[in-house]
Amino acid sequence: MARNAVQFQKGMSLSAFLERYGTEEQCHAALVAWRWPEGFVCPRCGGRAHSFCAPRRLFQCSACQRQTSVRAGTVFQASKLPLRTWFLAMVLLAQSKNDIAALELMRQLGVNYDTAWLLKQKLLGAMLAHNAERPLSGLIQVDDAYLGGQATRQPGDKRGRGAPNKFPFLAAVATRDGRPRAIHLRPVPGFTKAAIEDYAARNLAAGSAVVSDGLSGFNGFAEAGFAHDPIKTGSGKRPSEPALTWVNTVLGNIKAAITGTCRAVRHHHAGRYLAGFEWRFNHRSNLAEILPRLARTALGQHPTPLRSFLTAEVAG
Ligand SMILES: [Zn+2]
Numbered sequence: 001m002a003r004n005a006v007q008f009q010k011g012m013s014l015s016a017f018l019e020r021y022g023t024e025e026q027c028h029a030a031l032v033a034w035r036w037p038e039g040f041v042c043p044r045c046g047g048r049a050h051s052f053c054a055p056r057r058l059f060q061c062s063a064c065q066r067q068t069s070v071r072a073g074t075v076f077q078a079s080k081l082p083l084r085t086w087f088l089a090m091v092l093l094a095q096s097k098n099d100i101a102a103l104e105l106m107r108q109l110g111v112n113y114d115t116a117w118l119l120k121q122k123l124l125g126a127m128l129a130h131n132a133e134r135p136l137s138g139l140i141q142v143d144d145a146y147l148g149g150q151a152t153r154q155p156g157d158k159r160g161r162g163a164p165n166k167f168p169f170l171a172a173v174a175t176r177d178g179r180p181r182a183i184h185l186r187p188v189p190g191f192t193k194a195a196i197e198d199y200a201a202r203n204l205a206a207g208s209a210v211v212s213d214g215l216s217g218f219n220g221f222a223e224a225g226f227a228h229d230p231i232k233t234g235s236g237k238r239p240s241e242p243a244l245t246w247v248n249t250v251l252g253n254i255k256a257a258i259t260g261t262c263r264a265v266r267h268h269h270a271g272r273y274l275a276g277f278e279w280r281f282n283h284r285s286n287l288a289e290i291l292p293r294l295a296r297t298a299l300g301q302h303p304t305p306l307r308s309f310l311t312a313e314v315a316g
Pocket of ligand 1: 042043044045046047061062063064065066
């Protein structure tokens with residue numbers, strides 16, 4: 001049987017991981033190389049000349065004397081965890097097929113639950129910010145979806161206005177040559193025309209063309225200036241239309257994964273959980289490079305204030 005080249009990638013084995021990133025020194029050297037590929041740059045003055053204080057792992061700028069660590073100003077800041085714990089968390093989170101529960105992270109990392117939970121939220125938060133800067137382009141299939149509700153749309157569902165106890169999100173899949181290329185899983189306030197128009201204006205590249213079912217709110221794509229092909233499907237049924245195959249496949253997988261790892265996702269956290277699925281899907285094609293890619297994602301984002309993660313009693 002032909003095997004899917006993406007699914008059967010090797011990724012990084014535990015022994016390869018330990019060989020490359022088993023010590024704090026190795027992790028520090030890798031992070032420095034990923035943050036400053038051309039060599040140290042002072043975050044205050046841009047100077048390159050520096051000295052390095054090895055015991056405290058601090059860089060001191062020769063021009064302005066500013067002392068900086070490789071963690072400063074990134075997601076890794078203000079954490080007492082060793083970098084090797086962060087690295088293991090990153091590889092577990094990035095390489096997991098769908099999601100890794102905080103409880104599982106706790107066991108694998110040897111930290112307490114709150115620490116594992118917060119670490120996961122910080123990495124998901126970095127993925128969320130990274131995703132937000134990446135518009136979709138080309139031919140795009142979209143569908144409406146909900147977290148916390150039933151998986152299939154029922155007759156009489158309050159589509160467009162938001163049903164109670166559900167968290168609405170838009171699923172979009174950009175395809176090329178009939179294959180999925182990149183996805184968006186974005187929370188929306190509802191499936192009104194205004195909400196869709198707002199999503200489209202912010203998140204789709206000019207010239208993109210959208211295929212959807214006939215939900216009236218999807219007319220917001222045309223309002224935002226995009227070519228839009230609404231496919232009429234039977235009322236109350238999930239479309240089996242070939243033009244929407246990928247968005248339905250991706251959605252099905254994500255719903256199965258979310259129910260598999262999270263007993264409940266609170267509204268407050270849903271955007272970050274979705275961001276994790278989106279990031280993993282969009283980086284799935286090169287598992288061997290997934291750790292440096294997640295590290296660069298985390299290095300590229302500012303530290304998240306703790307208060308944005310409070311109300312942390314979610315299971316996931
Ligand atoms: Zn400086």
